Structure formats: C-alpha cells, structure tokens
Amino acid sequence: MQLTNKRKHMARKPMTFLERIYLPAIVKGMGITLSHLFKKKATIQYPEQKRPMSEVFRGLHILKRDDQGAERCTACGLCALACPAEAITMTAAERKPQDKHLYREEKYAEVYEINMLRCIFCGLCEEACPKAAIFLQNDKMAPASYEREDFIFGKDRLVEPFLLKKS
Amino acid sequence: MSPIIIKLIFVSIVFGISLFVAMYSTYAERKVAAFLQDRLGPNRAGPFGLLQPLADGVKLFFKEEFIPLKADRWLFLMGPGFFMITALMTSAVIPFGPDLKIGDTVIPLQGTDLNVGLLYIFGVVSLGVYGVLIGGWASNNKFSLLGAIRAASQNISYELAMGLSIIALVMMTATLSMREIVDQQSGWHWNVLYQPLGFLIFLVCAFAETNRAPFDLPECETELVGGYHTEYSSMKLGFFLFAEYINMFISSAVIATLYFGGYHAPFIDSMDPGMLKTFLSIGVLFAKIFFFIFFFMWVRWTLPRFRYDQLMNLGWKMLIPLAVVNIIITGIVLLMKM
Numbered sequence: 110m111q112l113t114n115k116r117k118h119m120a121r122k123p124m125t126f127l128e129r130i131y132l133p134a135i136v137k138g139m140g141i142t143l144s145h146l147f148k149k150k151a152t153i154q155y156p157e158q159k160r161p162m163s164e165v166f167r168g169l170h171i172l173k174r175d176d177q178g179a180e181r182c183t184a185c186g187l188c189a190l191a192c193p194a195e196a197i198t199m200t201a202a203e204r205k206p207q208d209k210h211l212y213r214e215e216k217y218a219e220v221y222e223i224n225m226l227r228c229i230f231c232g233l234c235e236e237a238c239p240k241a242a243i244f245l246q247n248d249k250m251a252p253a254s255y256e257r258e259d260f261i262f263g264k265d266r267l268v269e270p271f272l273l274k275k276s
Numbered sequence: 277m278s279p280i281i282i283k284l285i286f287v288s289i290v291f292g293i294s295l296f297v298a299m300y301s302t303y304a305e306r307k308v309a310a311f312l313q314d315r316l317g318p319n320r321a322g323p324f325g326l327l328q329p330l331a332d333g334v335k336l337f338f339k340e341e342f343i344p345l346k347a348d349r350w351l352f353l354m355g356p357g358f359f360m361i362t363a364l365m366t367s368a369v370i371p372f373g374p375d376l377k378i379g380d381t382v383i384p385l386q387g388t389d390l391n392v393g394l395l396y397i398f399g400v401v402s403l404g405v406y407g408v409l410i411g412g413w414a415s416n417n418k419f420s421l422l423g424a425i426r427a428a429s430q431n432i433s434y435e436l437a438m439g440l441s442i443i444a445l446v447m448m449t450a451t452l453s454m455r456e457i458v459d460q461q462s463g464w465h466w467n468v469l470y471q472p473l474g475f476l477i478f479l480v481c482a483f484a485e486t487n488r489a490p491f492d493l494p495e496c497e498t499e500l501v502g503g504y505h506t507e508y509s510s511m512k513l514g515f516f517l518f519a520e521y522i523n524m525f526i527s528s529a530v531i532a533t534l535y536f537g538g539y540h541a542p543f544i545d546s547m548d549p550g551m552l553k554t555f556l557s558i559g560v561l562f563a564k565i566f567f568f569i570f571f572f573m574w575v576r577w578t579l580p581r582f583r584y585d586q587l588m589n590l591g592w593k594m595l596i597p598l599a600v601v602n603i604i605i606t607g608i609v610l611l612m613k614m
Contacts, residue, residue: 130594135579142312142578152316 167230167245169252170223172268175213180268181242184218191237196227214240221267225251225260282383290367290387298521299329301569305521308573336514344507348414355411356508356515362404363522369393370529371455373539373558376551385558386455393454394446397530398439401485404523405431408487408494411516412504423503426584427494430484433591434491438481440599441474444606445534458538462545468535473602475535477595482531484591486523489576493584528568529561536564 127133153160162168173181184201202219204212211217228251234243254260303318303325310317318325343352368387376383390396405428412424445467449457461467468475484491495503502508505516532538539557547553582590 138578139574142574145314146308146311148314150311150316151314154316 162247164247166247167232167235169225169246169249170228170234170262170267171244171246172221172264173242173244174269174271177210177213178271179211179213180217181213181240182218182221183214183216183240183242184221185216185239187237187239188234188243191233192228193231193233194227194229196224196229197234198222198224218264221264223262223267225262226257282381283387286383286385287368287387290372291364294364294367294522294525297525297565297569298518299333301521301524302332302517303329304569305573305576308570309577312574312577333514336511339510339513341510341512342507344416346416347507348416351410351414352507353512355407355414356512356519357407358410359404359407359519360515360522362400362407363519363526365400366397366526367529369396369454370526370533371458371538372561373554374549376554385554389453389455392452394442394452394457394534397454398435398442402431402435404485407516407519408504411508412494415504415507417507419500419502419506420504423494423496423500423506426496426500427487427504430487430491430493430587430591433588434481434484434595437477437591437595437599438485440596440603441477441481442534444474444599444603445471447603447606447610454533458533458540461537462540463542466535466537466540471535471602471606473598473605475531477599477602478535479531480590480595482527483572483575484587486527486572487520488524488572490579490582491587492576492581493587496581498581524569524572525565528565528572531568532561532564538564 175181184199186199186201189195189197189199198220199218199222200220201216204215204217208217230245230251232245235245251260251262306328307317307325309315318328321327321331343349369390371384371386371389373385376385408427409424412420412422412427415421445457446452448467448470449460451457451460457467483489487494493503494500495505497503500506505513508516539561541557541560544553544556544560547556
C-alpha cells in the first residue's frame with residue numbers, strides 16, 4: 110500500500126568507471142571540507158563568553174526581600190508542599206519585636222533549606238508562593254561541588270543579599 | 277671552515293628544522309581538524325595556542341613509562357627509536373636550495389648529493405616499516421601485532437606502485453640524483469605537468485607509506501585500539517606519533533622535489549644569483565612543503581578510512597596496472613620524441 114508519493118525507487122547498479130576510481134567523489138568531498146575552513150566557528154569560549162540564557166530559564170532559587178529590605182517569606186510551607194521532589198524543608202518561627210525591619214510578616218522561616226541534588230528546577234515552588242518570595246533566577250545555575258553537604262542550600266545562600274537592595 | 281664542520285652544521289640545522297616542523301605539524305593538524313569541523317582548536321596555551329606542542333611534549337615526558345611484562349624488552353625499546361631514525365634519515369638527499377655562497381665558500385644545501393638519491397629514499401622508506409613491525413611484534417599484544425602486520429603488508433603493496441610510478445619519472449629525467457631532477461624543473465618545467473598520472477599514483481602511495489588517513493589501518497583506532505602502538509606509553513608513544521609527522525614532512529618534501537620543481541619557481545629563477553635568490557628559493561620549497569602537509573591533513577579530515585580489502589584492491593588492481601600503463605605511455609612518448 111502506498112501512503113505517500115515520496116518513495117523513490119533506488120536501483121542498485123554496479124558502479125560506473127568514474128565512481129570506481131573514487132577521484133571525482135574525493136574532489137567533491139574535499140571541496141566541502143575546504144568550504145568549512147572559512148565558515149563561522151560554532152564554539153563559544155565558555156568562561157569568557159557565555160551563551161545568553163532564555164528569559165524563562167529556571168536556575169538557582171532566590172528568596173526575595175520587599176522594598177524595605179525585609180524578607181518576604183512567611184514560612185507557610187506551600188512551596189514545600191508543591192515541590193514534587195520534596196527538596197524544600199523549613200522551620201517556622203515567630204518574629205521578635207526588635208526584628209520588625211528584617212521580616213515582613215509576624216511569622217518567618219528560621220531555617221529554609223533546598224536540597225539542590227533533589228531539586229528538579231520545575232518552578233512549582235515559584236508558582237505556589239502566595240507572597241512572591243521565592244523565584245528561580247534565569248541567569249544563575251546551581252554550582253557544582255565535590256561534597257554532598259554543599260548542595261543543601263540554607264538561608265545564607267538563598268536569601269537575596271541585603272546590601273544590594275539598599276543601593 | 278672545513279667542509280666537515282659546515283656539513284655538520286647544515287645537518288644539525290636540517291635535523292632541527294625537521295623536528296620543529298613536525299612539532300608544529302601536530303599543532304597544525306589539530307587546528308586544521310578544528311577549522312574543517314567548524315571548531316576553534318587549541319587556543320589556550322600561549323597566543324593562539326602556539327605553545328600547545330610544548331605542553332603536549334611535557335605531558336608525554338611526565339607520563340608513566342610502562343613496559344608490558346611479557347614484552348621483548350630490547351625490541352620494545354628499539355621500535356620507536358628505529359622508526360624515528362628512519363624517518364629522519366630520508367632528509368639527507370633532499371636539496372633544500374641552490375648552493376649558498378658566503379665569500380669564497382660554497383655550501384651545498386643538501387645533506388649529500390648521491391647519484392642514486394632516489395634509490396636511497398626508497399631504501400630508507402622501506403626500512404621505515406621495520407620500526408612499526410618491531411614495536412608491534414615486541415609488544416606481545418594481538419592488536420599491536422595486527423597493526424604491525426597491516427603496516428608491513430600495506431607498505432609492501434604500495435611500495436610497488438610507488439616504485440613503478442617513479443620509474444616513469446626516471447625514464448623522463450634520465451637521472452636518479454635529486455639535485456639534477458630539481459634543476460631540470462626550473463621555470464615551469466615541473467614534472468607534474470608531464471607526469472600527472474605518475475604524480476597521482478605517487479601521492480596515493482605516499483599517503484599509504486606514511487600511514488596517514490585514509491590508509492591509517494595500522495593504527496586504526498576503531499578496530500585495533502591503537503594498532504602497533506597500543507602498548508606504548510610516555511615518550512616512546514610520543515616518538516611513534518612524532519615520527520609519523522616527520523615522515524609527513526619528508527614525504528611532502530619529496531613530492532615537492534620530484535614533481536613540483538623543488539626550490540624552483542618561475543619568477544625566482546629569472547632573478548640574479550645571490551643570497552636573496554638562495555633564501556627565496558628555500559622559502560619557495562618550504563611553501564610547497566607546507567602546502568602538501570596541509571594537503572595531507574585536509575585529506576585526513578575529509579575521507580573515511582579504507583576497508584582492508586579495498587586497500588589491497590586499490591593497491592594491486594588499480595594502482596599497479598595504472599603505473600605500468602603510465603610507464604608504457606611515457607616510453608612511447610619518449611620514443612616518438614627521439
């Protein structure tokens with residue numbers, strides 16, 4: 110049964126004299142390789158040059174601060190619930206009166222850890238967050254390391270730097 | 277200065293140049309390979325990666341030296357050295373330029389002008405396979421032995437066609453001296469224009485003799501791990517690889533000398549003799565040599581490897597009959613001219 114008309118009939122013929130001495134084919138092939146000598150190189154010189162990342166790339170997580178520099182996260186645990194890889198753990202704590210400038214709401218995350226070996230960078234935590242606190246950056250990837258412990262990112266490495274926000 | 281000292285200096289210069297060119301051929305090979313595949317190639321060691329050959333050399337020197345327990349120790353050590361020596365010996369009869377005149381002393385830019393220079397080259401080239409054979413056999417490894425046997429049978433098969441293609445050339449030039457063959461080609465009288473078929477056969481055979489792709493079956497990585505140098509490590513491996521590049525340099529020089537007028541180029545031949553002309557002539561020869569080295573690489577990164585039966589068919593059923601036909605044609609033309 111013929112489904113398309115794309116079929117091409119290929120007859121297996123004995124090679125002609127020109128084909129048997131290989132030379133025309135060799136010359137043709139060498140022409141092709143020579144043309145590649147002058148083509149633009151595909152290499153990106155990695156540490157100096159970087160491939161531009163997509164706007165929607167999901168890289169390393171960041172815990173955002175609000176306009177006053179207070180942490181947005183209230184340790185509601187929705188991100189941990191949404192996480193299909195169960196990479197997020199947290200411990201909630203009540204805000205002390207003197208820490209009012211540090212945390213936006215009365216409850217905050219005392220411990221907030223993401224295990225980057227478990228994380229699949231799906232971005233569901235970002236979608237689940239009601240306080241717009243957690244985001245996946247599009248310009249930074251989780252770094253490599255030799256130790257398993259290094260992949261458990263605590264608040265020290267997740268929270269947006271304070272100084273950057275003020276300037 | 278006595279002629280012996282001059283000769284010594286000249287020989288060491290040729291030795292140094294051979295090594296230097298071979299060293300940078302490894303770099304060029306990687307660059308050409310990269311460019312033909314739309315890559316950049318080595319560019320980290322020094323400007324444009326120019327120190328890469330040094331880095332490779334240092335790396336090879338510091339690698340662990342390993343000799344297999346069941347290997348024939350002395351032959352195992354001899355193999356790379358022998359290959360290297362035979363590769364270097366060929367350059368003795370290649371004329372690198374016209375005589376250099378400094379004051380009253382005349383320095384011939386040729387190791388020695390043997391009247392059987394061409395035969396000498398053939399003799400040494402056929403010795404070259406012994407290094408591979410000894411190394412492969414002494415390794416006591418199947419892959420090495422297979423590689424060595426392939427090298428031997430390939431060299432024997434292609435030497436025949438090579439010799440026959442040269443016979444046609446010798447019939448024309450009526451001399452075996454390299455210097456005379458070059459001097460007959462001044463101006464546009466390049467032998468390639470009179471012997472295109474012979475040149476083609478010689479070129480194909482040169483690829484086979486230097487074990488370069490598409491005839492690199494002796495070291496065929498896909499089938500034989502590393503072929504004859506499977507068991508070699510450290511600088512002994514380096515010698516094998518390096519000697520291959522020297523072979524490439526020398527065969528480029530031989531091709532340029534025999535078929536492309538050696539150090540002759542039309543516009544330089546019409547210049548007044550002097551230092552400038554001598555050095556320009558040397559430059560012309562080296563330009564031709566570098567072109568052929570590039571050609572060797574270009575072919576390597578274009579053509580896939582031959583299958584072994586295809587290799588033998590090409591050698592025995594195509595090239596040898598073609599070479600015989602070429603001799604007959606040359607003979608008829610020469611007779612008609614007389």
